[in-house]
Amino acid sequence: MRARGVAFMVDNCLTTARLGSRKWAPRFDYILTQQALVAVDNNTSINRDLISNFLSDPVHGAIEVCVQLRPTVDRDLISNFPSDPVHGAIEVCVQLRPTVDISVPADADFVRLELRQSGN
Template sequence: MAIMMAQIEILRKKGHSYSEIISESVIEAVDSLNPFMHARGVAFVVDNCSTTARLGSRKWAPRPDCILTQQALVAVDNNASNNRDLISNFLSDPMRGAIEVCVQLR
């Protein structure tokens, strides 16, 4: 989610329209990439990428996974999340309203 929101923020700062941002960041992931990865597996997707993408994904994938499983999820389970501002910002982001409208139009 954080990566998706970071992409949304970058596209917004670059002047892209909400519909384009949602299409590129949310709908493409929800309707295309995630179901494909679920059906075929992440390894299949990675194996069919360019050499650069394969090397990058295999090098960097363990890092966020470790942070999530060993730090972030543990903090949430212990109700010790120290990023309450980030959560509040996410919940009040104007993009959420635009996403809700697009979901209704699907």
């Protein structure tokens, strides 16, 4: 990124990341330059509740776990895939996901025959 710039990085990124950054970067730029900096220039008082709510948001705990599990090597190195720390992050996410009862009657017509017979 330092050598070629943010635009090069965005253009050569995953489709989802590229489209997301193309969508949100102009909005972030507008909020920063047309609202936040103008408010600072006008000495507008700071809403401390917004800052407090942001700092106490529980998402910071999840981000902290993700940061600890992030890969330390280039993600493009397929040889490291099985030992990639991202698998640990996936395990944490699996443990944190809500438990939903998806059981269905064993004789339901959309259940495959072999599953009906095994009682799964």
